[in-house]
Amino acid sequence: MNRSRKVSFLICIAVLTFALAGITDAQIAAQTTAQTSKPPLRWWKGNLHTHSLWSDGDDYPEMIVEWYKGHGYHFLALSDHNILSHGQKWVDAAKSRGGMQAYEKYRARFGSEWVQQQDENGKLMVRLKPLSEFRHLFEEPERLLLIQSEEISDKFGKLSIHLNATNLRDLIPPQGGNSVLEVMQNNVNAVLDQRKKTGQPMIPHLNHPNMGWAVSAEDLARVQGERFFEVYNGHPIVRNYGDADHPGTERMWDIILTQRLAELGGEIMYGIATDDTHNYHAQGSDKANAGRGWIMVRARRLTPESLIAALEAGDFYASTGVRLKEIRFDGGRLSIEIEPEAGVTYTTQFIGTRRNYDKRTEPVG
Structure with missing residues (x-):
């Protein structure tokens, strides 16, 4: 039949x-x-790593969301360090990271009726609006989705170990641990435990593994339940490309996949690209600006449930500029179709590890 x-x-x-x-x-x-009838599959563009004045970004969240919506993004995760945008938080307009420049732009755009401010011993204090209060200004069905998230910012000794938790319901404090691997595992477990208890889809992903040379490919490969990491992060200090003694994140990805699939019997680790945006006023290679790295997710609906299901199925790609028309994988053959730009030449490489590879691990340098 x-x-x-x-x-x-x-x-x-x-x-x-x-x-x-x-x-x-x-x-x-x-x-x-x-x-x-089902909605057709389509591509949705989004950024899963974004900072605001709720932690160490230099702009107000409404200004940030407006930028991303105006530049064609369909979903955005606001992921400040160890905080969710709930409740009351006031900042000193002059001493905040964006200073008076950010305040004046914010007030000019949204007006005095929207911007809440007060004088506190001669200081101009501005209230940061929580996500629940401003999302209605921007969200539209099939146009823009805002996702509550957190950058769980932990450490082992002097090593910074950060993981994003996307679509969280409740704040997760850093879990700590007695090794780099244990810190990662404890924080991943906390996200997955909240997912199980609440029934709400949510995913962890490891951020910028080469920042401070904190995370090795071998350790990351062994984190159970972690299926995503930042193969590209747009912050200028994260060392995506490695150095003479450390592999770049693309090479790390190959090591992780090889160890997981050939030795550990684990799940596929997917690579994502993010902005890790902090700077919205000054532009430059030394700034963490918006629009550098994103993911394109193929899903039927613009909802957290649909996006996360597609991510976990691997139906997405990460990019810093190239757009794809199509990706096809039939279990034995992978093919892509690039959406070309005039005057641009493309080179496509498929990178993997051959059978009977040398399983020894040793420093790059």
């Missing part, structure tokens, strides 16, 4: 059942349409 005939047969059974129950023709039509 071919697929079209099978679908028709199932619809006929449904119609017969409804008729026997006294259901009207209109109700039958509505029910069968709901059962058989």
Whole structure:
């Protein structure tokens, strides 16, 4: 039986059942349409790593969201350090990271009725709006989704170990641990435990592994339940490309996949690209600016549930500029189709590890 005939047969059974129950023709039509029609798969562009004045970014969250929406993003995770944008938080406008420049732009854009401010012993204090108060200004079905997130900022000794938790419900404090691996594992477990307890889809991903040379590929490969890491991060201090003694993040990705799939019997680790945006006023290679790295997720709906399901299925790609029309994988063959730009030449490389590889690990330098 071919697929079209099978679908028709199932619809006929449904119609017969409804008729026997006294259901009207209109109700039958509505029910069968709901059962058989789905929104088409499409690509959604988003950034999962963004900072604001709630931690160490230099702009107000509404200004940040407006930039991303205006530049064609469909989803944005606001992920400040060890905090969710809940409750009351006031900043000194002059001493905040954005200073009076950020305040004046914010007030000019949103007006005195929206901006809450007060004088405190001669200081101009401005209230940061929580996500729940401003999301209605920007969110639109199938146009923009804002996702509550957190950068869980932990450490082992002097090594900074950060993980983003996307679509969190409740704040997760840094979990600590007795090794780099244990710190990562404890924080991943905390995210997955909250997901299990709440039933809300959420995912952890490891941030900038080469920042401070904190995380090795070998350690990251062994974190159970961690399926994503930043193969590209747009912050200028994170050392995406490694050095003479440390592999770059693309090489780390190959090591992680090889160890997981060939030696550890683990799950695929997916690479994502993010902005890790902090700086919204001054532009430059020494600034953490917006628009440097993103992911394109193929899903039917612009919801956290649909996006996370697609991410976990690997139906997405990370980019710093190239756009793809199509990605196809049939279990044995991977193919891509690039959306070309005029005057641009493209080189495509498929990188992997051959069978019978040398399993020894040793320093790069």
